[in-house]
Amino acid sequence: xxxxxxxxxxxxxSDVPSHAxxxxxxxxxxxxxxxxxxxxxxxxxxxxxGILSSKLALGVALGASLTVGVAATxxxxxxxxxxxxxxxxxAPRTLERDAFDRDLADTRSERVEAMRPPxxxxxxxxxxxxxxxxxSKKDESVASAxxxxxxxxxxxxxxxxxxxxxxxxxxxxxxxxxxxxxxRAARSQPGARLVPExxxxxxxxxxxxxxxxxxxxxxxxxxxxxxxxxxx
Amino acid sequence: xxxxxxxxxxxxLYDDHVAFVWxxxxxxxxxxxxxxxxxxxVFVVAHRRLADYEERGHGPRAWLFQIVLRVASEWRRHKRxxxxxxxxxxxxxxxxxxxxxxxxxARREALDQLDSALAALDVDKRAVLVLHEIEEMTAPxxxxxxxxxxxxxxxxxxxxxxxxxASLRAQDRKSGISLRRAAMRVxxxxxx
Numbered sequence: 561x562x563x564x565x566x567x568x569x570x571x572x573x574s575d576v577p578s579h580a581x582x583x584x585x586x587x588x589x590x591x592x593x594x595x596x597x598x599x600x601x602x603x604x605x606x607x608x609x610g611i612l613s614s615k616l617a618l619g620v621a622l623g624a625s626l627t628v629g630v631a632a633t634x635x636x637x638x639x640x641x642x643x644x645x646x647x648x649x650x651a652p653r654t655l656e657r658d659a660f661d662r663d664l665a666d667t668r669s670e671r672v673e674a675m676r677p678p679x680x681x682x683x684x685x686x687x688x689x690x691x692x693x694x695x696s697k698k699d700e701s702v703a704s705a706x707x708x709x710x711x712x713x714x715x716x717x718x719x720x721x722x723x724x725x726x727x728x729x730x731x732x733x734x735x736x737x738x739x740x741x742x743x744r745a746a747r748s749q750p751g752a753r754l755v756p757e758x759x760x761x762x763x764x765x766x767x768x769x770x771x772x773x774x775x776x777x778x779x780x781x782x783x784x785x786x787x788x789x790x791x792x
Numbered sequence: 793x794x795x796x797x798x799x800x801x802x803x804x805l806y807d808d809h810v811a812f813v814w815x816x817x818x819x820x821x822x823x824x825x826x827x828x829x830x831x832x833x834v835f836v837v838a839h840r841r842l843a844d845y846e847e848r849g850h851g852p853r854a855w856l857f858q859i860v861l862r863v864a865s866e867w868r869r870h871k872r873x874x875x876x877x878x879x880x881x882x883x884x885x886x887x888x889x890x891x892x893x894x895x896x897x898a899r900r901e902a903l904d905q906l907d908s909a910l911a912a913l914d915v916d917k918r919a920v921l922v923l924h925e926i927e928e929m930t931a932p933x934x935x936x937x938x939x940x941x942x943x944x945x946x947x948x949x950x951x952x953x954x955x956x957x958a959s960l961r962a963q964d965r966k967s968g969i970s971l972r973r974a975a976m977r978v979x980x981x982x983x984x
Contacts, residue, residue, distance in 0.1 A: 562957060568906040569925045571899055575818060576811040581828060586806060588832045593802075593839045721897055722824060729904030732963060733911070757897075 720746050720754050727761045736768035756786040806835055809856055812927065816857060818903070819910055819922040820864035830867055834859050854937035861919065909959035913952055920945055921952035
C-alpha cells in the first residue's frame, strides 16, 4: 500500500463528529424515539438470551475478537439483520427488504415530524428513565424544549468552509457545474469570509467548463480585491 | 415477556458507535450535508430493531454496519432520483466546532480525495476496504458482518486496494496536484 493511501486512511480514521454534532444528532434521535419502546421479543426471552443490556454489554466486551466457542454459545444467526442483497450478492436471511425499507420510510416520516423546526429537545433523558409508550411528566420536565439559536459566527464560517470544500470535491470529481453552483452559493451567504478561496474555486470551475472569459473575469476580480492571495 | 431497554443503554450504544456510523456513512458515499440526518436514521432504525439484535461474537458494530449499508444504499437511490441541491445541501447543515480553518479545509480536502477515489469502487469492495483499512476489522469479522466467506473478503480486499490506488492515480492525473497546491497556497495566505 502506498504512503498516500495510508495517510488518507489515517485521516479517515479520525473523521468523527464533534461533541456538538453528536449532541445535536442525539437530540433528533431522542425526539424520534421517545415514546417508542424497545421490547425484547418474546422469542428471544424464551431462548434465554437475556435482557438486551446483557447482550449489548457482552457485545461490547467481546469487541472485535473472533471466538468460535463463544460465538456458538451466544449467536442466534437466524434473527440477524440481512445484508443488502444488491451489494453483497447474498439473500436476506430473515428480515424482508420491503420491511426494512418500510422501516426507513417510517423512520424518515417520524423524524420529519419530530424534527419540525425550530423546537429541539435539549438535555438527555435521565439515566434512570426508561423509554415508554407515553413520556412521563418527569421526561417532559427533563426534555425541555426551546427555540434553536441562530448559527454563531464560528458556525457560519465552518459552514462556509465546508461548502468551499464541497465545491473543491466536486471539482476533483470532474463536476465543475456542481462546483460552480456550490461555491457561488457559499459566496452569496451573508458575511462570507472566504471570498478569496471561493473566487479561486470559481475560476477553476469556469476554466474546467471552458468559460475562459468568465474565468479571467473572476481571476481579475480576485487579483483586484485580494492581490496578496493570488497564487504565484 | 417484554423487557424495555432503558434510555441509558441506548445512549451508551449511541456514544460508543456514533463515530463508527458517521465514518462509514461518509465512506459509503453519503454527502457531508446529509450525513447527520442519516446517522440519526441509522440509530432510529437500530432503536426500532434492537429486539432483533443477536450477539454473534463481534459486538454491535457488525449489526450496525448492516443498517449503515442499507441506509447508505437508500440514500444513493434517493440521490439518483433527486438532483443535487443548488448548494450541495450545505446550507442546511448543522455545523459543529472544528479545528483551525486551514487544518479543517486541508483535512476535508484529503477526505474528499479519498471519497472520490472510493466512489470508483463497487460498494461491495468498498465496504470490505473501509472496514479493514479504516475500521481495522479483521477479515473474519468482516466476513461475519457481510455474510461472506473469509476468502472472498481477502480477494475483495486485494482487488479493492489495487483499484483504490489506480483511482487515486487517475485523480491526480485528472485534477493535477497543482490544483491542490494552488488552493493550499491561497489558504496559507489566510482568510480575509
